[in-house]
Amino acid sequence: MNDSAVLLNPRSVRDSQSEMAEIVLPNDANPLGALLGGRLMHWIDLAGAMAAHRHSRHYVVTASIDHLDFLVPVRVGDLVILRSSVNRVFRTSMEVGVKVWVENYISDSSHHVSSAYLTYVAVDREGCRLPVPAVVPEDDEEQRRYEDAGRRREIRRTELERRRHRMR
Ligand SMILES: CC(C)(COP(=O)(O)OP(=O)(O)OC[C@H]1O[C@@H](n2cnc3c(N)ncnc32)[C@H](O)[C@@H]1OP(=O)(O)O)[C@@H](O)C(=O)NCCC(=O)NCCS
Numbered sequence: 717m718n719d720s721a722v723l724l725n726p727r728s729v730r731d732s733q734s735e736m737a738e739i740v741l742p743n744d745a746n747p748l749g750a751l752l753g754g755r756l757m758h759w760i761d762l763a764g765a766m767a768a769h770r771h772s773r774h775y776v777v778t779a780s781i782d783h784l785d786f787l788v789p790v791r792v793g794d795l796v797i798l799r800s801s802v803n804r805v806f807r808t809s810m811e812v813g814v815k816v817w818v819e820n821y822i823s824d825s826s827h828h829v830s831s832a833y834l835t836y837v838a839v840d841r842e843g844c845r846l847p848v849p850a851v852v853p854e855d856d857e858e859q860r861r862y863e864d865a866g867r868r869r870e871i872r873r874t875e876l877e878r879r880r881h882r883m884r
Pocket of ligand 1: 760809
């Protein structure tokens with residue numbers, strides 16, 4: 717097998733799952749001491765890119781971020797945990813799910829803050845798109861995410877077409 721064939725060997729979800737942690741500092745917050753939504757979006761993008769890089773072993777660019785809800789406020793001093801995993805690979809793109817938790821170590825509590833689906837495209841140094849190895853779901857949860865990712869891709873494509881049509 718040549719090098720490029722080896723690079724395209726399917727990989728498990730587990731192999732590229734990533735976790736990132738941030739302590740919310742005053743510079744991350746608004747004047748009321750609550751985490752800025754934009755800062756959390758930045759961390760979500762980084763956490764998602766970690767899994768995409770690890771899985772594809774290439775540079776990646778963010779093609780899209782789906783809808784985001786912020787379910788609970790996050791305060792200065794809280795610990796934010798972001799977990800990411802590759803849900804499904806298409807050809808040069810992959811959907812990554814990022815789930816965000818907030819932990820308060822004083823009250824020993826943990827809450828779900830947000831979930832996001834991002835699409836990354838693998839590229840080389842010149843920005844040319846590259847094929848990505850398949851991801852292999854290994855349990856029921858990974859299988860469910862894999863199938864849901866297929867449905868979300870169809871919705872994204874339809875929406876993108878509609879937007880392009882409107883812009884013409
Ligand atoms: C993302 C990008 C590479 C796609 O380029 P393109 O010319 O539309 O390429 P294609 O139509 O051939 O699509 C390539 C892949 O991206 C996917 N894609 C393109 N636009 C997408 C979008 N808005 N949402 C999700 N997937 C998208 C396609 O479905 C295709 O996936 P596949 O190969 O797995 O089937 C290009 O739009 C780009 O470079 N955008 C800027 C990225 C960027 O700067 N991000 C922010 C900073 S990192």
